[in-house]
Amino acid sequence: xxxxxASSSSSFVTIEDNSIRLSISSTDNLKGFILAFASSAFIxxxxxxxKIGLQRAGASGSRASSGGYGYLREPLWWVGxxxxxxxxxxxxxxYVYAPAVLVTPLGALSIIVSAILAHFFLKEKLQKMxxxxxxxxxxGSILIVLHSPxxxxxxxxxxxxxxxxxxxxxxxxxxxxxxxxxxxxxxEPRFGQTNILVYTSICSIIGSLTVMSIxxxxxxxxLTFEGSSQxxxxxxxxxxxxxxxxxxxxxxxxxxxxxxxxxxxxSPIYYALFTSLTIFASAIMFxxxxxxxxxxxxxxxxxxxxxxxxxxxxHSTRDSDPRPVTDLxxxxxxxxxxxxxxxxxxxxxxxxxxxxxxxxTILKQDHFK
Numbered sequence: 001x002x003x004x005x006a007s008s009s010s011s012f013v014t015i016e017d018n019s020i021r022l023s024i025s026s027t028d029n030l031k032g033f034i035l036a037f038a039s040s041a042f043i044x045x046x047x048x049x050x051k052i053g054l055q056r057a058g059a060s061g062s063r064a065s066s067g068g069y070g071y072l073r074e075p076l077w078w079v080g081x082x083x084x085x086x087x088x089x090x091x092x093x094x095y096v097y098a099p100a101v102l103v104t105p106l107g108a109l110s111i112i113v114s115a116i117l118a119h120f121f122l123k124e125k126l127q128k129m130x131x132x133x134x135x136x137x138x139x140g141s142i143l144i145v146l147h148s149p150x151x152x153x154x155x156x157x158x159x160x161x162x163x164x165x166x167x168x169x170x171x172x173x174x175x176x177x178x179x180x181x182x183x184x185x186x187x188e189p190r191f192g193q194t195n196i197l198v199y200t201s202i203c204s205i206i207g208s209l210t211v212m213s214i215x216x217x218x219x220x221x222x223l224t225f226e227g228s229s230q231x232x233x234x235x236x237x238x239x240x241x242x243x244x245x246x247x248x249x250x251x252x253x254x255x256x257x258x259x260x261x262x263x264x265x266x267s268p269i270y271y272a273l274f275t276s277l278t279i280f281a282s283a284i285m286f287x288x289x290x291x292x293x294x295x296x297x298x299x300x301x302x303x304x305x306x307x308x309x310x311x312x313x314x315h316s317t318r319d320s321d322p323r324p325v326t327d328l329x330x331x332x333x334x335x336x337x338x339x340x341x342x343x344x345x346x347x348x349x350x351x352x353x354x355x356x357x358x359x360x361t362i363l364k365q366d367h368f369k
Contacts, residue, residue, distance in 0.1 A: 032098020033145055035090045036106040042087030044113025044267075046080045048121055050255075051263045053077030058259065071255070096218035100211055100282035101289075101300060102148035104275050108137040108307045111267045115314055118263055129313055136310025143303030147296045149288050156223065160216045161235040169285045176205045176277075192256070196269060199257035203250050204273035208281040210246035213239045215286075268311035279304070 053076035060070070071077045087110075094103045112134045119126040154160055163169065183202050192198045216239040220230040230236050257266045282288050289297055 028097040029102060029145075029148060029150070032094045032096075032103055033106070035094035035097070036103045037109060039087045039090035039094060040107055040109035041113055042083050042090065043107070044110035045117060046084035046087060047110070047114040047258070047263055047267060048080075048117040049083055050077055050080030051118075051122060051258055053080055054255070054259045071259075092214055092218055095211065095215040096222050099149055099152075099286065099288045100215065100278055102144060104211065104278045104282075105144045105304050105307055106141055107271055107275060108141055108311060111271055111311055111314060112137055114263060114267050122263065124262065129316070133310040133312070133314030136313060137307050138310075140303045140306030140308075140310060143306060144300055147299035147303065149292045149296065149300070152286065152288075152290075154219055156228065157216065157220045157230045157233045157235045157239070160219060160239075163285050163287075164212070164216070166285075169281070172281055172284055173209065176209060180205050193260060196257065196261045196265060199253045199260065200266065200270045200273055202253045203257065203270055204277050206246050206249050206253075207274045208277035210243060210250060211278045212281055212285055213243040213246060215282075217243055268314055271311055272308055275304070275308075 053074045054071050056076060057071035057074040091103065115124075115126055115130060115134065118124040180202055183198055187195075187198045188202075217236070220233075220236045220239070224230050254266075254270070257270070279288075
């Protein structure tokens with residue numbers, strides 16, 4: 001009888017502990033969701049502000065896509081940078097409270113923000129199908145939030161380090177670095193100015209490693225504030241150095257992508273690649289799906305596919321930027337016009353010729369296009 005009572009008491013304690021953990025996990029996921037939502041608003045705005053700054057800098061100097069850094073003297077570009085930093089800080093804290101599977105897909109909301117702002121400030125038309133894409137992004141995000149996994153408890157940076165050096169994640173990291181080197185050394189010089197996937201792929205691959213290192217640093221900071229200092233651990237500083245290196249690389253290639261291609265095209269493609277790779281990397285390193293039911297996994301993946309579909313619809317309905325003139329000699333060559341006189345005779349006239357008063361019409365080549 002006594003043993004039965006003890007067993008019943010033990011079961012009750014276990015159930016109570018599980019309910020407390022579930023409650024804490026739900027609260028943390030809610031904090032992560034709110035921070036990720038705020039982050040999307042700031043980051044979506046920063047895309048447009050930085051784009052305008054890059055355009056202004058390019059109008060008075062060398063473009064970022066050509067290796068120029070004139071945008072560093074443009075105040076509006078710095079406003080965009082500050083806005084992005086605020087958004088990234090909110091995103092940084094969101095990763096501390098919620099798994100990457102929940103936080104990263106919510107970046108789709110930044111695409112909605114950037115699309116709406118681009119419609120008004122960059123004159124990049126948002127059509128009716130684009131509105132449908134926005135709705136799909138919102139619906140998919142809601143589905144992801146409802147079926148996101150709980151965050152696993154980590155008590156020290158050493159535990160995160162053990163996750164980072166497991167063979168599966170080391171293989172992912174080595175493969176990511178190898179692909180980035182091929183893109184950087186071979187593809188960028190040949191296709192960087194014509195193929196949007198070069199710049200966005202570099203940003204996305206490096207970005208997946210950025211998220212993993214930032215999440216490790218965030219957890220280390222959180223544990224330090226809770227009284228378990230992680231500052232003296234060498235693993236903490238390795239994660240910090242990796243995060244800083246990855247962030248600098250990301251920003252550099254994101255600037256090139258934004259300056260070369262339409263912001264409404266860069267945003268969804270970058271989101272799709274970055275989110276897919278981050279979810280994949282997080283599933284390998286942090287084992288987000290371990291212990292989750294098949295229905296939750298399928299529902300979350302369906303939500304992500306819905307968001308991805310929305311971004312593609314949004315992308316397909318946007319106008320692309322006109323191609324820049326790349327012929328260096330076109331501006332140096334003399335312009336020639338045809339002058340047709342009333343008597344039917346014609347001759348070529350150069351820019352430095354004086355116009356005669358008896359001509360009827362100047363026919364330029366552009367009139368026939």
